[in-house]
Amino acid sequence: MEKYWQIEKVNLKYHVPLHVLVCILILGISPLLLGVSNLPAEDTAKVLERYVALTGIILITPIFLPEQDKNIRELVNSKYTKSSAVYLVRLAGNLCLLAALLGIYIGMLKHNNCQFPVIKYYLGTFAEMLFLGGLGIIFYRLSDNLIIGYMAPIIYYIIAAGGGEKYMGVLYPFSMSTGSYTEKIWLFAAAACLIGDGVFLKIPRPRLKTGCP
């Protein structure tokens, strides 16, 4: 257990702060950009689905960020602890942070007299965050490129925002604001697959030549 806590401590110290800061900034400036008080359920869903869920891309996608440096990747792979365990520890840490940020934001909405089913919207938004982040993770893992990892969920978001309901079917991310919740269950299931594949998938990468036979 101690070793996993050490992994998370390093993650929290070196890799997460900037991402958390960006998320806090995004959530912090939202009252300037969007209405966040006295909202009915439909408008609250819009704020959560179209704005707050974007933080999922920022916090979930970069769990492989340290391994972008090939030397670190080689080092991690050479250790007794499986690399998938390292990723899972980082993922769990980032998800806890994301859940906390979302909880605080939803608390703020409730405090501002927005009328909405708290638990339902919390879980629905979290499912969307997981899906967007999961898309980032799988594309990142497949391409070994952080930028593609960011690009995939952002493009997905843009297509959805540009009237993508007809193309996305059950994976339409903005369904709560149209009164439907079924899509959130599908999004959660898809997110579990994407993140699971992303973490456990073994993709052969060129290794450093050591000179040894």
Next chain:
Amino acid sequence: MFGQLFIKECRQTARSLIYWLIVLVLIFDFVTQLGEMDIAREPKKGQENYGMKMSDDKDVIMETALGGLTEEYLRESYTTYPIGFYKSVTLDKKEDAKIGKIINEATGIKGRDNLEKLREEWYTAQEEKMQLQSGQEPGEAAEGMEPAMMQNLVVKPAEGLTYERFEELMDQADDILGGGSNYAEDYRKKNARVPKTYEDAMTEYHELIEKDRLTGGYARLFSDYMVIFLGLVPVFLAVTRSLRDKRASMNELIYVRRCPSAVIIASRYLSMLVMILIPVFALSMVPLTQCMKHALTEGISADPFAFAKYILGWQMPTIMIALSVGIFLTELTDTALAVLVQGAWWFVSLFGGTATLTGGMYGWNLMPRHNTELNWEGYQEGFARLASNRILYTSLAVILAALTVIIYGQKRKGRYQLSWKNIGRSKK
């Protein structure tokens, strides 16, 4: 030296996965938005409707604004654009009562119930009117006709209400809503829209085929759709390219070469610009061919270079700024920060442009909108601002690219090395 590097960079871009993903995104954008484009036909007399246009008539402005305010008051949700993009405002009881008072004074109608009744009467009357026009029995669905709800509520002002007092009341309503509402001075004029007559529609059509020479209007529409993605996707390519040398541990090898920094950065930058423009030009061939065929059959003198002009004048500055932000911030920070910055800028610009879709109100938006092949007049009126906008972003892009050259030069000399990881470690 520049030519060789340029060709090499183009080849590298063509071999990168991210470039082909960008091409796919652009194709998707084009197919979904313009895949089934219909060329405008000459309006015929006696058509059901010819669209809408803005009006300067004070009565129309008052009736439209009061109708809108009543509608939003009953819905208990107001649309505003306080810093340029969409914000939905819901008022508390005290503020809601203030809006009720304003409506009461401006329309002479007191109470939510009476307003509700007025709204119902309006839509019932609209429905009956449309059914009568189409010669159908009430209750029968009219095929191909817009539903009655599409016609916005119009409320007559109270007797004796002067335009000056109306303006004061609307300003008060706008203040209560936090500014940028449909009742602010600019918006209440923009919202006063009246149906176009046959003559209006004919004038617009003639402008499209004579002044715009058909292709001009469609090139604007093409630019409107393409610029949405072009305001963002180039940054992914730029960041990937800028980080590639570092990831491949090739920086030191390139730094010691004799080639000037300006040549290295310029060749990268121009190659990315050219490589992004290639699919845009290729996609423009589809609507261009369609327009030219139509022009040939209808005897219209179309401009075959209109798409090229609009791609270079309208879309290229947006591509350039996205690329510049990408290379500048990546060289500066050695991180993918540019994706976040450009993403945020894109988000604000996109939602900030939703009120300007009809064209003519280009402002300083990164992605100027003109979501119609018509409105040549609006384009002409807003042309000076559009040109200033495009020149500003082109200049800004060049400045950022020049700054990138300086940063890159300093890195080569070992005088500048900043990355977030180094900052974190130096504190230890």
